[in-house]
Amino acid sequence: MAALEEQLQTAARIVGESSYLIALVGAGMSKESGIPTFRGGDGLWDKHGEPPMDGYQRLLEDPESWWAQRKAAQQAAKGDELTHAIEEAQPNAGHVALAEMERRGVLKHIITQNIDNLHQEAGSTAITEIHGNRTKMRCIECMRRWTRDEFNADGSPSLNREGPPLCPDCGGLVKGDTVMFGEPIPRDALDSCFDHSQRADAVLLLGTSAVVYPAAEFPVIVYRNGGKLIEVNPQDTPLSELCSAVLRAPSGEILPALLEAVAASADS
Numbered sequence: 087m088a089a090l091e092e093q094l095q096t097a098a099r100i101v102g103e104s105s106y107l108i109a110l111v112g113a114g115m116s117k118e119s120g121i122p123t124f125r126g127g128d129g130l131w132d133k134h135g136e137p138p139m140d141g142y143q144r145l146l147e148d149p150e151s152w153w154a155q156r157k158a159a160q161q162a163a164k165g166d167e168l169t170h171a172i173e174e175a176q177p178n179a180g181h182v183a184l185a186e187m188e189r190r191g192v193l194k195h196i197i198t199q200n201i202d203n204l205h206q207e208a209g210s211t212a213i214t215e216i217h218g219n220r221t222k223m224r225c226i227e228c229m230r231r232w233t234r235d236e237f238n239a240d241g242s243p244s245l246n247r248e249g250p251p252l253c254p255d256c257g258g259l260v261k262g263d264t265v266m267f268g269e270p271i272p273r274d275a276l277d278s279c280f281d282h283s284q285r286a287d288a289v290l291l292l293g294t295s296a297v298v299y300p301a302a303e304f305p306v307i308v309y310r311n312g313g314k315l316i317e318v319n320p321q322d323t324p325l326s327e328l329c330s331a332v333l334r335a336p337s338g339e340i341l342p343a344l345l346e347a348v349a350a351s352a353d354s
């Protein structure tokens with residue numbers, strides 16, 4: 087049997103035997119939707135270097151000018167590569183397979199590092215977005231979130247006032263939900279990730295280079311608790327050696343095959 091097919095059967099058995107399967111998703115999951123990755127040789131950071139790590143500190147120091155710059159930048163970014171790719175992106179077969187795994191009760195939760203909203207658009211609902219969601223706004227104090235439509239439609243003067251918007255509940259500063267470099271991971275998202283990792287007995291590592299923390303820690307928690315790791319990635323990662331199955335293939339191709347293999351083994 088070909089190595090990939092053998093690994094697929096092993097992965098299907100692990101998934102079939104699991105009672106609390108979660109997924110840790112990275113940028114590779116959305117590569118087949120046309121969104122570039124950050125690393126892996128042809129990623130955005132490979133090409134342009136990592137952005138400055140003090141974006142969040144600059145926002146806190148001067149929210150007024152940050153918001154003014156953001157509006158100007160949004161105008162300018164309309165045509166840039168990443169913004170355009172994300173706005174045009176549609177869920178790929180990998181996102182659809184995960185949504186079906188959730189519907190069948192096989193996949194209990196998705197922890198995604200992606201901000202592209204593609205899991206929701208594919209039909210998944212059990213999701214924690216550790217780096218936020220580009221379509222939402224968030225109060226940095228009480229973590230209240232709004233969709234962009236709610237945010238713009240909301241009549242609350244503190245949201246639609248001139249200058250930086252303030253939360254109508256607590257008066258905190260409101261910003262995009264996407265977690266900025268230098269910004270702490272929102273407490274509610276972090277607690278959810280640790281909770282699901284503690285409960286998991288198996289984790290799908292999907293398209294992540296597993297070099298950014300705390301996200302890369304969650305699979306190690308599962309492993310330390312005796313759980314099994316399955317990696318879907320054309321390349322090696324620092325967590326590959328902890329995996330019980332390694333599927334060296336694009337997620338958009340292999341996840342539908344995994345879904346089928348799990349169904350076949352359940353019927354046999």
Ligand code: APR
Pocket residue numbers: 111112113114115117118123124125126129199200217292293294295296297298318319320321323335336337338
């Ligand atoms: N299917 C699966 N994996 C893929 C595919 C694909 N079609 N194409 C590329 N990959 C893999 C690459 O081999 C790489 O290991 O996806 C991984 C993408 O790694 P990164 O670009 O580092 O993405 P991610 O792990 O999500 O980065 C974590 O870093 O800069 C921050 O906020 C950013 O959320 C991001 C975080």
